[in-house]
Amino acid sequence: MASTDVETVGTGADKAKLAVAVLLVLAGFVAFYLLSAQAGWVQWLALLVGALAGAGVFLVSEPGRRFIGFGRDSWREVQKVVWPTRREAIQMTAYVFAFVFVMALFLWLTDKLLGWVLYDLILGWR
Template sequence: MNSPVKTEEIKQPSVVFNYISLILLLLGLGLFYGLELNVWLRWGIFVVSILAAAGTFFFLAPMGINLHGYIRDSWRELQKVVWPARKETMQFTWIVFLFVLILSLFLWAVDSGLAWLLYGVILGKGS
């Protein structure tokens, strides 16, 4: 008999911390434009709200799932990418340019043909 396979539960972060970060950013922006204070104090309030929102977003995500870990893992994956050589890049670039040119000429021809057919032949309104 086969025994049942145990699966791990995927831990999902609480969206409450994302909302708190958004509220802190909006509060800082509102205070920046809403208060009639010294310009340095307004900028200080705005910077503190950005730092508080970033701290909430980066470091208070529950269960270990946060943006910092995502960025770190993404950076590791990016280092594994094998980038094409300059020659290959130039060849693919010219192929794309040629394809775009051919496709644009084709679409121009179809558009002009349909315009001639509709306005010139069917409606009788010569261009």
């Protein structure tokens, strides 16, 4: 059975908030370059104020609230992870190194064997 839930793309107010957020960040960049005759900290302050104002407007829009919700859900999932102990991590790392060494040795021997068969036995180039 088909789902009847429809997710809307966004309202006009949210689109306006996103546009304002982008404009505020751009205004921060423009102010940074327009204030080139001022002290460096003034330029950086203008850039920081523009970026923070844009981020603030973004976070009060619907996509911003969804982004915050996603961050919270992600953090909850990370807290559920059972991390390996130091001993388990060392053992798994040793297994990986051993496997890589064995595969490297196998590929090197295969290369040498095929080179010997093709060049020495079949073609007689050496």
